[in-house]
Amino acid sequence: MSDTPITYVRDTMLPQQAPPTSEVGPVRWARENLFSSPMNAILTILSLYIVYTVISHVGPWLINGIWDADSLSECREIIAAKGDGHHSAACFGVITARWHQLVFGYYPSELYWRPVLALLVFFVGIAPVLFPSLPRKLFIVSMVAPFLCFWLLWGGSIWLPISIALGFGVGVVAFKLLSVSVSSLVAIIGAILLPLIYWLYLSGPLAAGLASIVPLGIEFVPSRSFGGFMLSIVIGLSAIVISLPLGILLALGRQSDLFIIKTCAVVFIEVIRGVPLIVWLFTAQLLLNYFLPPGSNFDLTLRVIIMVTLFASAYIAEVVRGGLAALPKGQYEGGDSLGLNYWQSMQLIILPQALKISIPGIVNTFIGLFKDTTLVVFIGLFDPLGIASAIRATTEWNGIYWELFLFIGIMFFISCFSMGRYSLYLEKKLQREHR
Amino acid sequence: ATLDDVKARGSLNCGVTTGLVGFAAPDAEGVWEGFDVGVCRAVAAAIFGDPTAVEFVPTTGQTRFTALASGEIDLLARNTTWTMSRDVDLKFEFVGVNYYDGQGFLVPKALGVTSAKELDGATVCIQTGTTTELNLADFFRVNDISYEPVPIETNAEGQQQYLAGACDVYTTDASGLAATRATFENPADHVLLPEIISKEPLGPLVRHGDNEWGDIARWTLNALITAEELGVTSENIEELAATPGNNPEVNRLLGTEGELGAQLGLDADWAKNAIAAGGNYGELFDNNIGENTSIGLARGLNAQWTDGGLIYSPPFR
Amino acid sequence: MSTLTDPPKPGFRLSQLIYDTRYRSITIQVIALALIVAAFWWLGNNTVNNLNALGKDFNFGFLNSAAGYDINQKLIEYNNQMSHGRAALVGILNTLLVAFLGCIAALIIGVFVGVLRLSKNWVVSKLMAVYVEGFRNVPLLIWILLIGAVMSESMPQPREFRGENATQSMYFSDNVAVTNRGIWIPRIGFTNSVSGEEAVAPVEGAAAVASGGLDWLLVLGTLGLSLFAMRLVRQRADRIQQATGERPTTWYQRLGLLIIPVGIVLFLLGATIVSPYLKGFNFTEGIHLRNSLIALWFALSLYTGAFIAEIVRAGILAVSKGQSEAAAALGIQPSRTMNLVILPQAMRVIIPPLISQFLNLTKNSSLAIAVGYMDVRATLGGITINQTGRELEGMLLMGAFYLALSLVISGGMNYYNRSTQLAER
Amino acid sequence: MVELTQERAVDRSQMQVSDEVAIEIRNMNKWYGTFHVLRDINLTVQRGERIVICGPSGSGKSTLIRCINRLEEHQAGDIIVDGTELSSDLKNIDKIRSEVGMCFQHFNLFPHLTILENCTLAPIWVRNTPKKEAEEIAMHFLEKVKIPDQAHKYPGMLSGGQQQRVAIARSLCMKPRIMLFDEPTSALDPEMIKEVLDTMIELAEEGMTMLCVTHEMGFAQAVANRVIFMDQGQIVEQNEPTEFFNNPQSERTQLFLSQIIGH
Amino acid sequence: MVELTQERAVDRSQMQVSDEVAIEIRNMNKWYGTFHVLRDINLTVQRGERIVICGPSGSGKSTLIRCINRLEEHQAGDIIVDGTELSSDLKNIDKIRSEVGMCFQHFNLFPHLTILENCTLAPIWVRNTPKKEAEEIAMHFLEKVKIPDQAHKYPGMLSGGQQQRVAIARSLCMKPRIMLFDEPTSALDPEMIKEVLDTMIELAEEGMTMLCVTHEMGFAQAVANRVIFMDQGQIVEQNEPTEFFNNPQSERTQLFLSQIIGH
Numbered sequence A: 001m002s003d004t005p006i007t008y009v010r011d012t013m014l015p016q017q018a019p020p021t022s023e024v025g026p027v028r029w030a031r032e033n034l035f036s037s038p039m040n041a042i043l044t045i046l047s048l049y050i051v052y053t054v055i056s057h058v059g060p061w062l063i064n065g066i067w068d069a070d071s072l073s074e075c076r077e078i079i080a081a082k083g084d085g086h087h088s089a090a091c092f093g094v095i096t097a098r099w100h101q102l103v104f105g106y107y108p109s110e111l112y113w114r115p116v117l118a119l120l121v122f123f124v125g126i127a128p129v130l131f132p133s134l135p136r137k138l139f140i141v142s143m144v145a146p147f148l149c150f151w152l153l154w155g156g157s158i159w160l161p162i163s164i165a166l167g168f169g170v171g172v173v174a175f176k177l178l179s180v181s182v183s184s185l186v187a188i189i190g191a192i193l194l195p196l197i198y199w200l201y202l203s204g205p206l207a208a209g210l211a212s213i214v215p216l217g218i219e220f221v222p223s224r225s226f227g228g229f230m231l232s233i234v235i236g237l238s239a240i241v242i243s244l245p246l247g248i249l250l251a252l253g254r255q256s257d258l259f260i261i262k263t264c265a266v267v268f269i270e271v272i273r274g275v276p277l278i279v280w281l282f283t284a285q286l287l288l289n290y291f292l293p294p295g296s297n298f299d300l301t302l303r304v305i306i307m308v309t310l311f312a313s314a315y316i317a318e319v320v321r322g323g324l325a326a327l328p329k330g331q332y333e334g335g336d337s338l339g340l341n342y343w344q345s346m347q348l349i350i351l352p353q354a355l356k357i358s359i360p361g362i363v364n365t366f367i368g369l370f371k372d373t374t375l376v377v378f379i380g381l382f383d384p385l386g387i388a389s390a391i392r393a394t395t396e397w398n399g400i401y402w403e404l405f406l407f408i409g410i411m412f413f414i415s416c417f418s419m420g421r422y423s424l425y426l427e428k429k430l431q432r433e434h435r
Numbered sequence B: 001a002t003l004d005d006v007k008a009r010g011s012l013n014c015g016v017t018t019g020l021v022g023f024a025a026p027d028a029e030g031v032w033e034g035f036d037v038g039v040c041r042a043v044a045a046a047i048f049g050d051p052t053a054v055e056f057v058p059t060t061g062q063t064r065f066t067a068l069a070s071g072e073i074d075l076l077a078r079n080t081t082w083t084m085s086r087d088v089d090l091k092f093e094f095v096g097v098n099y100y101d102g103q104g105f106l107v108p109k110a111l112g113v114t115s116a117k118e119l120d121g122a123t124v125c126i127q128t129g130t131t132t133e134l135n136l137a138d139f140f141r142v143n144d145i146s147y148e149p150v151p152i153e154t155n156a157e158g159q160q161q162y163l164a165g166a167c168d169v170y171t172t173d174a175s176g177l178a179a180t181r182a183t184f185e186n187p188a189d190h191v192l193l194p195e196i197i198s199k200e201p202l203g204p205l206v207r208h209g210d211n212e213w214g215d216i217a218r219w220t221l222n223a224l225i226t227a228e229e230l231g232v233t234s235e236n237i238e239e240l241a242a243t244p245g246n247n248p249e250v251n252r253l254l255g256t257e258g259e260l261g262a263q264l265g266l267d268a269d270w271a272k273n274a275i276a277a278g279g280n281y282g283e284l285f286d287n288n289i290g291e292n293t294s295i296g297l298a299r300g301l302n303a304q305w306t307d308g309g310l311i312y313s314p315p316f317r
Numbered sequence C: 001m002s003t004l005t006d007p008p009k010p011g012f013r014l015s016q017l018i019y020d021t022r023y024r025s026i027t028i029q030v031i032a033l034a035l036i037v038a039a040f041w042w043l044g045n046n047t048v049n050n051l052n053a054l055g056k057d058f059n060f061g062f063l064n065s066a067a068g069y070d071i072n073q074k075l076i077e078y079n080n081q082m083s084h085g086r087a088a089l090v091g092i093l094n095t096l097l098v099a100f101l102g103c104i105a106a107l108i109i110g111v112f113v114g115v116l117r118l119s120k121n122w123v124v125s126k127l128m129a130v131y132v133e134g135f136r137n138v139p140l141l142i143w144i145l146l147i148g149a150v151m152s153e154s155m156p157q158p159r160e161f162r163g164e165n166a167t168q169s170m171y172f173s174d175n176v177a178v179t180n181r182g183i184w185i186p187r188i189g190f191t192n193s194v195s196g197e198e199a200v201a202p203v204e205g206a207a208a209v210a211s212g213g214l215d216w217l218l219v220l221g222t223l224g225l226s227l228f229a230m231r232l233v234r235q236r237a238d239r240i241q242q243a244t245g246e247r248p249t250t251w252y253q254r255l256g257l258l259i260i261p262v263g264i265v266l267f268l269l270g271a272t273i274v275s276p277y278l279k280g281f282n283f284t285e286g287i288h289l290r291n292s293l294i295a296l297w298f299a300l301s302l303y304t305g306a307f308i309a310e311i312v313r314a315g316i317l318a319v320s321k322g323q324s325e326a327a328a329a330l331g332i333q334p335s336r337t338m339n340l341v342i343l344p345q346a347m348r349v350i351i352p353p354l355i356s357q358f359l360n361l362t363k364n365s366s367l368a369i370a371v372g373y374m375d376v377r378a379t380l381g382g383i384t385i386n387q388t389g390r391e392l393e394g395m396l397l398m399g400a401f402y403l404a405l406s407l408v409i410s411g412g413m414n415y416y417n418r419s420t421q422l423a424e425r
Numbered sequence D, E: 001m002v003e004l005t006q007e008r009a010v011d012r013s014q015m016q017v018s019d020e021v022a023i024e025i026r027n028m029n030k031w032y033g034t035f036h037v038l039r040d041i042n043l044t045v046q047r048g049e050r051i052v053i054c055g056p057s058g059s060g061k062s063t064l065i066r067c068i069n070r071l072e073e074h075q076a077g078d079i080i081v082d083g084t085e086l087s088s089d090l091k092n093i094d095k096i097r098s099e100v101g102m103c104f105q106h107f108n109l110f111p112h113l114t115i116l117e118n119c120t121l122a123p124i125w126v127r128n129t130p131k132k133e134a135e136e137i138a139m140h141f142l143e144k145v146k147i148p149d150q151a152h153k154y155p156g157m158l159s160g161g162q163q164q165r166v167a168i169a170r171s172l173c174m175k176p177r178i179m180l181f182d183e184p185t186s187a188l189d190p191e192m193i194k195e196v197l198d199t200m201i202e203l204a205e206e207g208m209t210m211l212c213v214t215h216e217m218g219f220a221q222a223v224a225n226r227v228i229f230m231d232q233g234q235i236v237e238q239n240e241p242t243e244f245f246n247n248p249q250s251e252r253t254q255l256f257l258s259q260i261i262g263h
């Protein structure tokens, strides 16, 4: 064949052709995806069998579910009247009758709008953080949102959150003044100490005074009335929001060159992460009062929030540390060479970038935290599981089990799954942007 | 002092269970009701004249004592057994007994067991963090028979385990067993064994060291008991208070005679308010756990001493 | 050219504590240290004051007093007359047991599911995705409660095995009983026991092995020797392969080595299988795997397994497609490609997050309370604290235990991790 | 371009092309889903031939090469390698893969194995070669690509050019009769390209049958017997190199070449 | 070793060099741990001088440059910039950093800020310039580097050459009296190198004091007053460019130049 000329020129280009029928359509799909090898075929059949078993057991129970019954006995009567087998129907009546407790706990029903509104405010507040394209003015909402949410949830005099917020103002002003007049180191110490003094000695009387002059407020709701998913969300969200600054400080501490500060950060993070949350919750329940001055005594919910916040801050610190480590060293040097000081370069250059990288990790931490709020049931708070127990302790619903767990599980699944998708989307987006 | 704190706060913090039918459980509106709850309300009424001035703090068997010791609650009314070590070592003060109980055993009829001594090798569900664990261990050790404990956290859990047959026997205070059995689909299929293996005087308690506060709790409970003994009920109390009769003890109780309220640092009508809050002891019992409720407990030991029971209050004078 | 080669020692000038970069850091650290010491002093002082006010002291003497309560599952000798310290130890061992079993099961589940989720089989991969997402997005506590409930509700009660017309029967010709109180499996008893008395099965306790367990020592020793011999055979096979390229078939030799010596020892000791049987309320004899252990173990390993599956999947995906193509182009079969090329590389990506999952599992085992498994949280941190009122001491001990456990696990794994990482670069 | 030819001119008379057919592709078609990537490919490669394939991006060059050792499946037509037809028969695939070596653009060395282990892995596990012998062979080929002293390093420690040469040595250790190259130099820096091309030229001189996707026209002129130009999944033109570069027939080829040379 | 002349080039009349001393380095030594990177450096830079530093990799060029604005700390000797001595005193460091601008090899722009924000950041936060004024200044310098129209884009959207010019503009916004460049063109493609060098030459023509680590010998010849050759942490030779390139004295310099020019 070496004699035949190797020269070849195509004169007509071939058009696209449709693939052979065996290459498209459901047949091919099934062949490729389900039965590509004997092993695969076995697996397919096995999986289908599992799916069938589960559906055939649970399906009827779900479908026959009774939605309108006021008590378990009524529900059982209805099932008996239907003449079906004994356990083949669910009593979802408990959910229709008690859903408001599962969601809001014992929050006064005429005030349900307040937590709902607080959640909305929270979303508006967090929007500029999650979507950088929004106008920066919205950051004002972000700053106000925590105090507004606090006030909406607990109610009471409006002056309390305002006077607490003023403390932050005091800090900022102190920092500005001192950093101009003295040094930035002094300014930072001042910015921490002055608000602390203010909160300890001034803010309480100030709020009381203002309240007595201009009594503005809404009905106070004690935290003991909080329960159900609302409690989980309140604990989870406040812990994440408060733990963020703490976590950032810890992460910076862990990256610091200063031996003592670094050691403290490392010890704190490792101790918190090394001990299970439930032990920390028992600590909040059993021990926190030992550590505070005699006579000081605050709300269990608040104590739990403090503990969960500390817990979350250790995890956030690790997430943020990852973000800091992902930044090239050149960014730090760029800031230095322009003459920015440490806090300026952190605030203007490093943290904005590091936090953006960390958002998916923060969302994941939040998902974990949100799931872990169920543990507060062990110290007698009414999270969804606690409410479920309380419902089962009433005469009407004593003995009901699966339906409540199913409902709670599905609610958690929906919220955690969608947040998980969101963080996945963020990760993908970051990967694209960082190419 | 605790009384001042409570007054300043405007409400009483009262520790109760996280939910035990008849004794303390929140209803669909989140309003707490039950026998123990009644005691809390009576104390609140005695102090403030308002039975709703109570914050109910749900506690578990594990957390209740710390809550009280740390001052988170002012009064614990959570079917808690009065024992020496709790009184002396844990440093609490029991202000009286509102229910005389004893630890019993609940078994399915089908097992054919008639005595707890036949329970050799049985699996027993117990609530952890209670005296029942210790009693149980003692009972089986003394009788030289073996058992397998299944520790559980809440009554609801225990009930579920027991009904599913994960344990042969459910043991806790007999009152709790009765209450639990009452909610079963077929209560008749289960029997309470005759043995009561312990004395379980249940009562409200406060911290050591604040005797004035302890007195208020103690005498409020006694007022409820005395009221029943003297026939003062929530129905006739207004009438009796408005038109003092010739029974001096009733008059002292209702504040129309003497200074008993002032001695406690309360209003003169403190006891009247306490009784009006949920009725006298007998009324509380009957409305929450008595024979006409789904719990269906008989008075038994908890009848007035005059009826052959142990319920006995020192005199108001 | 200069011959100066040592850095000079910096001199101190105390006047520059704030502005001098070198001393400034010292200033900051001193201030931080002072603040921290102050904070701790404040906390400690409060604690002392509070303890005084309550009339309590701080000592660990309670660990020596009688516990008074019983524990169903114990790996060492324990009864209610023993001390709280002993009870705590029982709890610690129970925690370690479930953590150990859980880590192994979670790893196996995770690897299987992770690989299957990458399967080309649509049904299988979707099923695995449902499993993974379902477990990852619902709180562990709910899973523990659900699995515990399923086990106690859906399995037969021991009494159903009783009587002439029992509705349930044991499996494997009356050797295994599956009930809602746990699973009873046969144990091995020795009729010709070396130590004279009959030994108890090892799962019920290391103590049992130590006391009556000379026989078990013998069996296990033989097993160890067999394993060693098997290794020798394998090494020989390796050598032959290196020398000739052909690998001799050795599985029957190794199987023989594994079975025959142990078999002989067992025969000499007069080993018999002691099956569980129903006596009174429960089964007796045999080994009792309690429901609480099984439920907690299942829940922990299924939950953690879902996370591990994702880690494994990510690890495998992190090995580029080019690697498997290169192996294919070299003619290496797909089954070997996994072992020779993909897994060794994936391992490096997998191990660090795997460690933290193991840590999580260990910490999560403290949820044992939900199914009544008596771990250290339930004994020391639960009943003991509650009976003695020693919250501070008890919580401190428990926290220290978990912390030490975490540090040991992560330390060990990091060491391993570093050593594998070093081999690569 | 011209410069390169002169510099690395190869004595083509030494490279014999036998009459034996090494690869035969008949009416081969391939689809990705419904996208028709390879259309009616016909190609016969004699033993000892050195073929360079070029063409615009996305024209299906890589796909063609990858079909030949069944990294991709074709859906219509036949591919016969060394007399064995490529079908879904696993044995045939194994046989063909051990006859055909392949070098990728990104080398795809195994980062967890040393250079030597990379080279001995397949001989030991696929060919059952004794380890010692496998190592000898490996060292031989590593010497050939001039990096015997790197044998105990890990791939990550080598430069790109060295890595690609290891990849070539690794393929050679399986003693393939045919080598496929998919843009072996496009991920490399200019200096390193030379190293790799030199190695390939040496291989060519020894009479290895080679199919090479590359845009190194100097290489094509220096060693190729034939240059194939592909576009839109079709072979548009093939010719011997001098003709191909100096006198392209098809319009598309002209356009393509003008771009390449302009660059 | 050759005795060094402090003579300035005279043939570039439009760029004046004053007698004022901008930077003075005396007997400066630096260690990394125990590794002696910079040994006994002595260097005086007059205001308006343009100095190019070259030398083999690892010879300490970057380290020298970075010591001048205290990105690295030196351990012995003095560095005096604009009359201020560089010590651990924070105030001095701040003062010097705002006098000295620096351009890095990898630009180190802040990717989360627009070009304009990159340029106004330091003036606003360090100099407390009002935002409006800072923006005007920034636009002025962006015009100077010929990219005013990119002001509202993000760095990631710009080519490397444009990014480097932004980096230069960013430094200039602080109105530094001295500019340091650390291989500003070595990460760029050939076409872009020219853009950046043009900008730098323009700066030089305006009389900016410049220290530039670079291997662009064309640039050195065009604008430098002095070329400094470093090796092993020491200044080995310095001379005015024509002399330096045509008539290197030291053997090391000769060797180095032969490599550079060969390449």
Ligand SMILES: Nc1ncnc2c1ncn2[C@@H]1O[C@H](COP(=O)(O)OP(=O)(O)OP(=O)(O)O)[C@@H](O)[C@H]1O
Residues within 6 Å of the ligand: D032, D033, D035, D037, D055, D056, D057, D058, D059, D060, D061, D062, D063, D064
């Ligand atoms: N796995 C795949 N699935 C679907 N389409 C694919 C796949 N791989 C390649 N293609 C498409 O097939 C066409 C041919 O791809 P191929 O990689 O063979 O091109 P190429 O000629 O090698 O191009 P290049 O020079 O860029 O490597 C391209 O249009 C490509 O997008």
Ligand SMILES: Nc1ncnc2c1ncn2[C@@H]1O[C@H](COP(=O)(O)OP(=O)(O)OP(=O)(O)O)[C@@H](O)[C@H]1O
Residues within 6 Å of the ligand: E032, E033, E035, E037, E055, E056, E057, E058, E059, E060, E061, E062, E063, E064
């Ligand atoms: N942070 C550091 N720690 C320890 N040694 C370092 C550090 N930075 C640089 N070095 C060492 O100091 C020496 C001088 O480095 P420098 O970066 O100044 O060289 P250079 O002349 O700029 O080289 P190049 O042309 O490669 O940029 C090198 O040997 C380098 O390895």
Ligand SMILES: [Mg+2]
Residues within 6 Å of the ligand: D061, D062, D063, D183
């Ligand atoms: Mg390609």
Ligand SMILES: [Mg+2]
Residues within 6 Å of the ligand: E061, E062, E063, E183
């Ligand atoms: Mg450098």
